[in-house]
Amino acid sequence: xxxxxxxxxxxxxxxxxxxxxxxxxxxxxxxxxxxxxxxxxxxxxxxxxxxxxxxxxxxxxxxxxxxxxxxxxxxxxxxxxxxxxxxxxxxxxxxxxxxxxxxxxxxxxxxxxxxxxxxxxxxxxxxxxxxxxxxxxxxxxxxxxxxxxxxxxxxxxxxxxxxxxxxxxxxxxxxxxxxxxxxxxxxxxxxxxxxxxxxxxxxxxxxxxxxxxxxxxxxxxxxxxxxxxxxxxxxxxxxxxxxxxxxxxxxxxxxxxxxxxxxxxxxxxxxxxxxxxxxxxxxxxxxxxxxxxxxxxxxxxxxxxxxxxxxxxxxxxxxxxxxxxxxxxxxxxxxxxxxxxxxxxxxxxxxxxxxxxxxxxxxxxxxxxxxxxxxxxxxxxx
Numbered sequence: 001x002x003x004x005x006x007x008x009x010x011x012x013x014x015x016x017x018x019x020x021x022x023x024x025x026x027x028x029x030x031x032x033x034x035x036x037x038x039x040x041x042x043x044x045x046x047x048x049x050x051x052x053x054x055x056x057x058x059x060x061x062x063x064x065x066x067x068x069x070x071x072x073x074x075x076x077x078x079x080x081x082x083x084x085x086x087x088x089x090x091x092x093x094x095x096x097x098x099x100x101x102x103x104x105x106x107x108x109x110x111x112x113x114x115x116x117x118x119x120x121x122x123x124x125x126x127x128x129x130x131x132x133x134x135x136x137x138x139x140x141x142x143x144x145x146x147x148x149x150x151x152x153x154x155x156x157x158x159x160x161x162x163x164x165x166x167x168x169x170x171x172x173x174x175x176x177x178x179x180x181x182x183x184x185x186x187x188x189x190x191x192x193x194x195x196x197x198x199x200x201x202x203x204x205x206x207x208x209x210x211x212x213x214x215x216x217x218x219x220x221x222x223x224x225x226x227x228x229x230x231x232x233x234x235x236x237x238x239x240x241x242x243x244x245x246x247x248x249x250x251x252x253x254x255x256x257x258x259x260x261x262x263x264x265x266x267x268x269x270x271x272x273x274x275x276x277x278x279x280x281x282x283x284x285x286x287x288x289x290x291x292x293x294x295x296x297x298x299x300x301x302x303x304x305x306x307x308x309x310x311x312x313x314x315x316x317x318x319x320x321x322x323x324x325x326x327x328x329x330x331x332x333x334x335x336x337x338x339x340x341x342x343x344x345x346x347x348x349x350x351x352x353x354x355x356x357x358x359x360x361x362x363x364x365x366x367x368x369x370x371x372x373x374x375x376x377x378x379x380x381x382x
């Protein structure tokens with residue numbers, strides 16, 4: 001249990017014990033199913049924690065030149081690389097660093113595959129992102145198969161009975177914090193639309209969104225689906241690349257109350273963090289995060305506060321919470337489950353100070369990964 005008296009405010013605090021719990025489950029799924037499970041940096045990129053993660057998995061996925069460089073330098077692994085679009089400037093560097101490269105469209109394949117074909121240093125396996133035209137994701141912002149999507153190739157665009165030259169795999173990503181039951185539906189659509197090509201491939205990447213570390217997730221079904229897929233297509237190396245599952249519920253964001261204001265009966269506790277800067281998914285999804293010791297559905301008799309960020313954005317707040325006491329300036333507020341899709345998406349809008357980042361070790365010690373200063377802000381702005 002984290003001793004928050006040792007933690008500076010504001011601060012993201014990841015717990016090593018909880019991280020290792022998730023990693024153990026992921027490794028177990030990998031061993032039981034025979035699938036390859038690699039980590040997606042888009043959800044979590046705190047490279048100082050990579051040595052812990054490398055004890056359990058040895059692969060990663062990148063979606064940009066910076067992520068690919070981090071994979072080689074910090075994760076010590078050549079990544080499976082996918083980007084919606086490569087450029088003449090960045091593709092040679094990605095080719096040099098990657099073990100796999102997936103093209104988002106046939107036009108990207110036609111433009112850049114010749115560079116792969118002529119690359120003599122080593123073999124780089126190429127794939128196409130496919131669109132099975134099915135997703136259970138309800139929030140359109142996160143739905144990669146929404147009408148008009150810019151992601152992937154539909155089956156009607158592929159040559160019948162064969163694969164484009166050099167294509168060894170398909171990449172499919174339609175899930176977002178989804179269940180094994182959602183994966184089952186997705187696989188049915190993949191096989192329905194792309195079945196004729198699956199026996200011709202070497203690998204099938206089922207993307208991310210497999211939230212196998214969430215409480216209640218049907219892990220036995222996941223293992224069954226993966227082993228069944230491998231039995232039907234023994235030619236395939238099945239790959240999963242979750243991001244959030246690695247660090248789901250592994251840490252918090254500690255904040256402090258800096259002022260309390262009231263307007264037309266609404267009391268707002270202004271914090272030393274910002275939703276738009278430090279918890280952007282709360283506004284984008286939107287969703288109301290869990291606050292330790294508070295109720296997101298205030299009951300009669302509770303002290304009700306809106307929690308507001310410290311930026312100038314009028315909408316820098318989310319919902320109301322009920323507390324069993326009146327909040328005081330200086331009081332600490334703990335936001336639960338604030339490690340995935342936070343530090344990778346934070347910004348310095350308004351010059352708001354970035355929270356520190358720390359690890360609470362299994363030895364009950366706080367290891368500060370980094371604190372941020374004015375220098376970080378000024379260098380980022382120019």
